[in-house]
Amino acid sequence: NAGVTQTPKFRILKIGQSMTLQCAQDMNHNYMYWYRQDPGMGLKLIYYSVGAGITDKGEVPNGYNVSRSTTEDFPLRLELAAPSQTSVYFCASSSGRLDTQYFGPGTRLTVL
Amino acid sequence: QKEVEQNSGPLSVPEGAIASLNCTYSDRGSQSFFWYRQYSGKSPELIMSIYSNGDKEDGRFTAQLNKASQYVSLLIRDSQPSDSATYLCAVNGARNTDKLIFGTGTRLQVFP
Numbered sequence: 001n002a003g004v005t006q007t008p009k010f011r012i013l014k015i016g017q018s019m020t021l022q023c024a025q026d027m028n029h030n031y032m033y034w035y036r037q038d039p040g041m042g043l044k045l046i047y048y049s050v051g052a053g054i055t056d057k058g059e060v061p062n063g064y065n066v067s068r069s070t071t072e073d074f075p076l077r078l079e080l081a082a083p084s085q086t087s088v089y090f091c092a093s094s095s096g097r098l099d100t101q102y103f104g105p106g107t108r109l110t111v112l
Numbered sequence: 113q114k115e116v117e118q119n120s121g122p123l124s125v126p127e128g129a130i131a132s133l134n135c136t137y138s139d140r141g142s143q144s145f146f147w148y149r150q151y152s153g154k155s156p157e158l159i160m161s162i163y164s165n166g167d168k169e170d171g172r173f174t175a176q177l178n179k180a181s182q183y184v185s186l187l188i189r190d191s192q193p194s195d196s197a198t199y200l201c202a203v204n205g206a207r208n209t210d211k212l213i214f215g216t217g218t219r220l221q222v223f224p
Contacts, residue, residue: 035214040120042216042217090156097204098143098204100158101146101158104155105155106154
């Protein structure tokens with residue numbers, strides 16, 4: 001099993017550009033999450049999904065969108081990149097609401 | 113009051129000593145508790161999960177949960193330089209059981 005995979009590993013965007021961060025898991029987990037982590041800070045939840053077709057906002061959803069058309073994939077979309085979105089983005093998945101979350105390797109995004 | 117609080121550290125301990133990491137949480141109905149380790153530039157990885165009051169041991173690691181006092185701790189025995197990392201406490205709240213709330217982490221430094 002590859003676990004949770006994320007692409008790309010690094011990306012530099014110009015202000016106003018858009019991009020999609022990809023996340024996939026092969027553990028047949030229903031629950032998937034997107035977090036951002038700013039330097040020296042903890043993880044902030046952006047969006048999460050409890051199953052295909054179901055998504056919900058987390059703590060910091062503004063400026064992002066998600067979709068969950070399959071159990072395996074949970075892409076995160078940035079429509080108009082802003083410098084405040086410079087961060088490391090982690091995708092995670094779990095088998096249940098009280099269960100361990102498994103993290104992908106992260107995407108380091110810089111917006112200039 | 114933050115939902116999950118940790119001392120940011122750094123906590124410095126000599127090799128071979130016991131490192132004690134603490135975390136308090138605000139939601140009295142929280143049901144599941146996790147300790148993640150995060151090396152610099154890497155993604156969080158699970159160290160321990162605990163769901164019931166008391167101690168849970170796994171090798172050199174012991175998690176302790178006290179729901180009445182709303183704290184959870186992680187003890188690392190025989191600390192090694194390879195334990196140097198940031199330790200994130202995460203709590204699954206009763207009101208939002210689909211989400212984990214992360215503390216900002218405690219940086220541990222183990223010196224030879």
